[in-house]
Amino acid sequence: MKVGPSGITAIDKGGNMAAPLLASISAAGRIRCSQLMLAFVAAVAFATIVAVVAGLVLAAASAMSHDLWSA
DSSP, rough: OOSSHHHHHHHTTTTTHHHHHHHHHHHOOOOOOOHHHHHHHHHHHHHHHHHHHHHHHHHHHHHHHHHHHOO
């Protein structure tokens, strides 16, 4: 299976699976390497989500503390 627009949209219409698909196919024939690359892509996605949530929590806490101490 080749990675391209038709291959990506066949799996996911939105194209959100492009990076995991590329990671799983890029090491063709080497299953262990392919799994490690897929795990790395998943870990980066998870770390990104955690960082965004942490930033939102910090921004909310800063806004609330500013409102409480300013009053």
